Amino acid sequence: MTKLHEEFVKYGANAKRWLRQCALLLPEIARQEIWRKKGFGSIYEYAAKLAGMSKSQVDTALWVVRAVEDKPELKKVVEEKGINCVKPIVAIATKETASFWAEKATEMSQHDLEIYAKEYKSDFLRGEKTEQIEMSLDPAVADQLRKMKGNRDWNTFMKELMDGQPKPEPAQTKQVPTRIKNTVRARTNGICSYPNCHKPAEELHHANRQALNPTHNPNHIHALCKSHHHLAHHSLIANEERQPHEWRLLAYPDKTNPKYQVDRLVQKYRSP
Numbered sequence: 335m336t337k338l339h340e341e342f343v344k345y346g347a348n349a350k351r352w353l354r355q356c357a358l359l360l361p362e363i364a365r366q367e368i369w370r371k372k373g374f375g376s377i378y379e380y381a382a383k384l385a386g387m388s389k390s391q392v393d394t395a396l397w398v399v400r401a402v403e404d405k406p407e408l409k410k411v412v413e414e415k416g417i418n419c420v421k422p423i424v425a426i427a428t429k430e431t432a433s434f435w436a437e438k439a440t441e442m443s444q445h446d447l448e449i450y451a452k453e454y455k456s457d458f459l460r461g462e463k464t465e466q467i468e469m470s471l472d473p474a475v476a477d478q479l480r481k482m483k484g485n486r487d488w489n490t491f492m493k494e495l496m497d498g499q500p501k502p503e504p505a506q507t508k509q510v511p512t513r514i515k516n517t518v519r520a521r522t523n524g525i526c527s528y529p530n531c532h533k534p535a536e537e538l539h540h541a542n543r544q545a546l547n548p549t550h551n552p553n554h555i556h557a558l559c560k561s562h563h564h565l566a567h568h569s570l571i572a573n574e575e576r577q578p579h580e581w582r583l584l585a586y587p588d589k590t591n592p593k594y595q596v597d598r599l600v601q602k603y604r605s606p
């Protein structure tokens with residue numbers, strides 16, 4: 335059984351490698367219309383009959399390879415790791431940021447890179463913004479709320495209100511006590527606490543890293559979806575010791591932070 339599996343893995347790896355080579359040649363084949371000269375109806379027919387590539391594989395190959403043509407750092411990643419590894423970021427990478435993205439594409443899995451690129455777009459590529467929330471309140475409640483707010487601005491007031499919720503005492507136990515788990519999950523109603531994420535929270539994240547600080551402090555434990563938990567352990571969230579509305583995406587991990595060492599170990603444990 336193991337032998338069969340090993341053989342499959344070996345051939346599979348080879349097949350992937352050769353398909354990668356085919357994909358790299360496609361843009362030039364398209365440019366010179368070699369498919370036409372060889373009697374095929376289209377580049378799709380050419381790639382399907384000669385290499386078993388699907389239409390979407392061809393489209394992706396043409397798009398990605400062309401997009402990295404003037405970005406040598408990313409081109410190298412494509413040549414070494416394949417087209418899919420850079421797919422999540424080709425649309426946002428520029429000549430100036432190509433080496434930055436090449437590094438990220440080398441370090442992260444395709445899925446983690448997708449999540450990072452999404453947060454990058456909302457954190458770095460969009461300006462400051464505010465959001466209007468309309469509420470229908472009982473006039474007495476509205477009045478009370480305005481009095482509580484005083485002359486602070488609404489943002490400051492709402493943040494204080496969120497921070498001021500009653501919390502259970504921190505605990506030193508091995509497992510996170512149920513009362514802390516419940517409080518943490520209830521804070522976002524079982525939804526991931528990463529800003530603007532609405533996926534169900536699947537994991538509890540110790541923002542102070544349990545290995546460095548074995549206390550379970552509900553202020554520093556957050557319910558996250560799997561993707562954002564991964565992002566946290568790529569050491570790419572700044573202000574983690576504060577509440578999620580103050581978290582910011584980092585371009586690079588802070589390697590002087592002791593958390594970084596812990597996260598490297600987490601990565602190593604995670605990779606197959």
Ligand SMILES: [Zn+2]
Pocket residue numbers: 526527528531532533558559560561562
């Ligand atoms: Zn999330």
